[in-house]
Amino acid sequence: MTQQLRIAHLYPDHMNIYGDRGNVIALQQRCRWRGIACEVVPVGPGATVDWAGIDIVFFGGGQDSGQALIAEDFVERQGPALRAAIDDGLVMLAICGGYQLLGHYFLTHAGQRLPGIGALDVYTVGGKERLIGNVVVETNPDLSGRAFRLVGFENHSGRTYLGAGARPLGRVLVGRGNNGEDGMEGAVYRNAIGCYLHGSLLPKNPQLADHLIATALRRRYGDVGCVAPLDDALELRAQQVMVERMLRVRR
Numbered sequence: 001m002t003q004q005l006r007i008a009h010l011y012p013d014h015m016n017i018y019g020d021r022g023n024v025i026a027l028q029q030r031c032r033w034r035g036i037a038c039e040v041v042p043v044g045p046g047a048t049v050d051w052a053g054i055d056i057v058f059f060g061g062g063q064d065s066g067q068a069l070i071a072e073d074f075v076e077r078q079g080p081a082l083r084a085a086i087d088d089g090l091v092m093l094a095i096c097g098g099y100q101l102l103g104h105y106f107l108t109h110a111g112q113r114l115p116g117i118g119a120l121d122v123y124t125v126g127g128k129e130r131l132i133g134n135v136v137v138e139t140n141p142d143l144s145g146r147a148f149r150l151v152g153f154e155n156h157s158g159r160t161y162l163g164a165g166a167r168p169l170g171r172v173l174v175g176r177g178n179n180g181e182d183g184m185e186g187a188v189y190r191n192a193i194g195c196y197l198h199g200s201l202l203p204k205n206p207q208l209a210d211h212l213i214a215t216a217l218r219r220r221y222g223d224v225g226c227v228a229p230l231d232d233a234l235e236l237r238a239q240q241v242m243v244e245r246m247l248r249v250r251r
């Protein structure tokens with residue numbers, strides 16, 4: 001039996017900056033290389049989604065203005081069912097503006113309060129200074145059984161604070177992270193991950209891409225063992241060069 005994964009891409013026309021779409025392409029390609037069929041379902045304003053048929057959800061970042069255009073549709077149309085699916089273990093990756101809307105709310109720098117779906121126990125408050133630059137994060141080992149390093153690029157005014165129901169994705173080695181104060185980056189709840197890492201994130205960090213694919217396969221097909229290894233020598237070398245360069249610059 002051919003395995004198949006379906007990826008829902010939330011608001012691709014409104015929420016896609018710094019090449020966030022590359023995350024969906026990376027997931028799709030890494031599935032194809034392994035003979036796993038992969039379908040991408042774009043979810044725009046007004047769409048109806050059967051979340052039981054979705055294996056991975058991706059939500060990219062956006063300007064405050066882009067977020068304002070879709071926040072109400074997202075919260076009202078998708079909020080209750082998507083929150084329930086995330087409670088049930090649906091695999092999700094949300095970047096920056098998408099991450100903020102997975103939380104309780106985003107109070108923008110201009111004072112607009114954008115509602116979130118509250119799937120992640122986080123809230124975000126915009127600040128005057130933007131947090132911009134390259135980031136290196138060491139993931140929390142409980143994410144996938146071992147810590148690994150992620151490289152990415154952040155550009156956000158929002159400062160995100162975690163409540164007791166979410167744990168950080170990892171520790172910031174270089175960069176500002178969730179709020180520039182507590183040294184942490186991202187938030188994890190069950191199989192949903194929110195973080196500030198543009199990049200695109202997944203092509204640069206194949207370990208995280210495969211963590212999402214493996215978790216989604218397990219959820220759909222039961223214990224399928226490890227995903228077939230791919231030759232990631234180039235990606236890992238590029239990641240390592242970036243980590244070393246950033247750590248050097250920081251010193």
Ligand code: GLN
Nearest residue numbers: 061062064096097157158
């Ligand atoms: N508009 C949000 C902020 O500035 C998110 C930015 C982003 O997605 N890069 O915090």
